[in-house]
Amino acid sequence: MQAIVPAAGRGSRLRPATDDHPKALVEVAGRPLLSYVFDSLAPCASEYVVVVGYLGDRIHERFGSVYEGTPITYVEQPSREGLADAVGRTEPIVEDDFLQLNGDNVLRGNVVEVIETHSERNADATLLVERVSRERARRGGVLSIEDGTLAGIVEKPDDPPTRLSTTGCFAFSPRIFGAIEAIEPSERGEYDLPDAIGYLLDHGGRIETVRLDGWRVNVNTETDIARAERRLSGESTNG
Template identity: 65%
Template sequence: MHGVVPAAGRGSRLRPRTDDKPKGLVEVGGTPLLTHVFKTLSPYVEEYVVIIGYLGDQIRAHYGHSFDGKPITYVEQPDRRGLAHAVSMAEPVVSGLFLQLNGDNVLRGNVGDVADTHRRTGADATLLVECVDRERAKRGGVLELDDGDVTGLVEKPDDPLSRLATTGCFAFSQRLFEACRAIEPSERGEYELPAAIEWVLDDRGRVETVRFDGWRVNVNTESDIERAEARL
């Protein structure tokens, strides 16, 4: 199974740290963000695919061709046009099922359950999800449910229909790439991953969820770094 890691963003909310380095190399607890991500994925993947953009050559130089004895393939996303667009860049080098963890997540938890559930059920998408408060639900991807079944996924809703949110960890079949090609840009002009997952649902694909057991910090600001270091 490939481990796909989107890491192309500029990390503007972490300036000035990211003025001269990519977000993935910003240190949390003395360790670059991407190293945290690689270590979390390592038990479950055979190869990493890292999507780079802003100052991506620094990431290549830092990690080279492998991490923990497993090869790294780098894919360029020259224009940052949303997370679904970033993931679609990996299509030429990813075969079969893949596990995705966003490159700004410091996460300790049951990622293995996502990979196992995905293989066992034959799902097109398996989402690691957590229950959050209403304000947090407005800031990310939130599931719409009907008798426990996922019927939709909404990005940054004004009025969340549930408080079950995605965590930045997913497993996908190749069908996700088809969805990324089919969707239209959002009002923000970006190709959103929730829209791709909704396309899979609308096309009668199978979407499973795994409840998150652990902790995570999505690192976007200085205060996020402090929170992650406190947890570590």
């Protein structure tokens, strides 16, 4: 299965480290952030499709065309127009259902289960989700539940409807591309992936969720890097 990795961001909250290289190459425990994303996807990926933007040539120079035997294809996102726009730019080379993991995640969890659930239930979108604090729920995509059923995803809500948050890991059918084309940009001028998933939901798409069994750190700040390194260090100690 092809695996899409959006990695076009600059990572302004990690400056000055990102003044001369992209966020995806920021080091965590001595390794580029993007290498952890590849490792998480490795059991499932037939090809990595990396969406690059800010200093994307540095990513190409660092990883080349193959990572540990799996080919890498690069797709350009010239301007920051949101995560849905990044995913949409891969449509010409995506062949079928695909896996996605955002390029700023250090994740240890049940990625394979996401694919299995997606396939078994013939879903259009399968979301790996986790229960988070209300503070963290305000900083990402949060599930809205009505009568025990997924009603949508709310992006960065002031008053989160639940504490179930997306993790940046998804499986999609090609129907997601039509949904991306159908949505309008947000007030920030960006095309938000939760809006595209919501469009699928509103137009008869089958949406499934899988609870995270493991851990993940979304790396946006130096504090996040330290937190990821502590988790990784704990793995080494336990191993």
